[in-house]
Amino acid sequence: MKSLITVVLLSLLLTGCGSDKTFVSIGTGSPTGVYFPAGNAIKKSVEAAEGNTLRISVANTGGSVENINNIMNQSMTFGFAQADRQYQAFNGEANWEGEPQESLRFVFSLHPEVVTLIAASDAGITSVADLTGKRVNIGSPGSGQRGNAEAILNTAGIPLDDIQAESMSAGECASKLQDGLLDAYFYTVGHPNGSITEVTTGRRAVQFIPITGMETLIASAPYYTATTVPIDLYDRVKQEGPVPTIGMLTTVVTHLDTPEETVYQLVKEVFENLDALRAQHPALQKLTPEGMLKGGHAPLHPGALKYYLEAGLVDPAPSGP
Numbered sequence: 498m499k500s501l502i503t504v505v506l507l508s509l510l511l512t513g514c515g516s517d518k519t520f521v522s523i524g525t526g527s528p529t530g531v532y533f534p535a536g537n538a539i540k541k542s543v544e545a546a547e548g549n550t551l552r553i554s555v556a557n558t559g560g561s562v563e564n565i566n567n568i569m570n571q572s573m574t575f576g577f578a579q580a581d582r583q584y585q586a587f588n589g590e591a592n593w594e595g596e597p598q599e600s601l602r603f604v605f606s607l608h609p610e611v612v613t614l615i616a617a618s619d620a621g622i623t624s625v626a627d628l629t630g631k632r633v634n635i636g637s638p639g640s641g642q643r644g645n646a647e648a649i650l651n652t653a654g655i656p657l658d659d660i661q662a663e664s665m666s667a668g669e670c671a672s673k674l675q676d677g678l679l680d681a682y683f684y685t686v687g688h689p690n691g692s693i694t695e696v697t698t699g700r701r702a703v704q705f706i707p708i709t710g711m712e713t714l715i716a717s718a719p720y721y722t723a724t725t726v727p728i729d730l731y732d733r734v735k736q737e738g739p740v741p742t743i744g745m746l747t748t749v750v751t752h753l754d755t756p757e758e759t760v761y762q763l764v765k766e767v768f769e770n771l772d773a774l775r776a777q778h779p780a781l782q783k784l785t786p787e788g789m790l791k792g793g794h795a796p797l798h799p800g801a802l803k804y805y806l807e808a809g810l811v812d813p814a815p816s817g818p
């Protein structure tokens with residue numbers, strides 16, 4: 498009898514009595530990108546924090562567009578999204594043309610992402626114009642890179658019909674290129690990441706393709722920046738830099754209806770354990786609290802705002818005349 502009571506007490510203790518835990522989900526991306534490991538890094542640092550009651554499940558998904566849609570239909574609590582997709586969703590553009598996702602809320606941003614175009618060296622591709630007629634993965638419909646590939650091809654004056662556009666998931670690209678089933682692929686992603694590491698260490702030599710002539714595109718939107726691919730992170734690539742391209746921030750978003758306390762707690766644990774988060778992935782190493790408040794194109798979620806006010810990271814709004 499005594500041992501039965503001990504078992505019952507112990508299991509109550511282990512389950513935390515069940516009711517005081519809040520279960521949330523975060524939609525990320527492919528395990529070969531940075532979203533998925535970054536989501537796991539957030540899970541680890543938040544769940545390890547003293548007094549935390551959040552339990553986080555990290556889902557691998559098709560990427561930004563799928564994550565935003567899952568948040569809006571409330572099948573997911575949080576999601577990673579490129580800053581450009583966040584902007585377009587909130588304002589009813591591109592995938593959300595005429596249907597502004599007004600309940601989308603910004604939480605914080607993470608690492609910068611780079612639109613990366615990588616091609617097999619034997620495919621005869623040295624510029625975006627050379628993609629004509631080639632077998633190129635532009636990304637799955639749920640991914641963030643698909644919209645970037647389309648915008649870049651459009652800016653370069655290449656109709657989508659002029660390339661053999663594929664819609665593979667990010668996780669498949671490296672092996673498909675190595676197997677000769679792709680000539681090149683677009684991947685909007687932080688560096689270093691698993692996909693580019695895999696494709697640059699395969700038998701078929703690859704090279705990064707510069708994306709130039711994008712000044713008008715960059716100037717047309719508040720979320721793009723001119724940047725370069727950090728080729729020195731990939732030892733096996735024998736290429737002289739820099740490789741110009743465009744980039745934007747990774748952001749974490751949620752629904753307006755996510756309880757204030759849930760968002761507050763996630764944000765607080767992330768910001769107060771930033772060293773632990775930075776240490777978990779090289780792409781996260783340069784995160785700063787100030788930098789993480791950039792990239793918001795939808796309004797801040799009230800739970801996030803509450804923490805930023807408390808931490809003195811944002812100024813209180815003027816209380817009127």
Ligand code: GLU
Pocket residue numbers: 525526527529530531532533559560561562578579610639640641642685686687
């Ligand atoms: N930017 C990509 C997307 O939105 C995902 C990149 C990653 O998984 O790190 O689909």
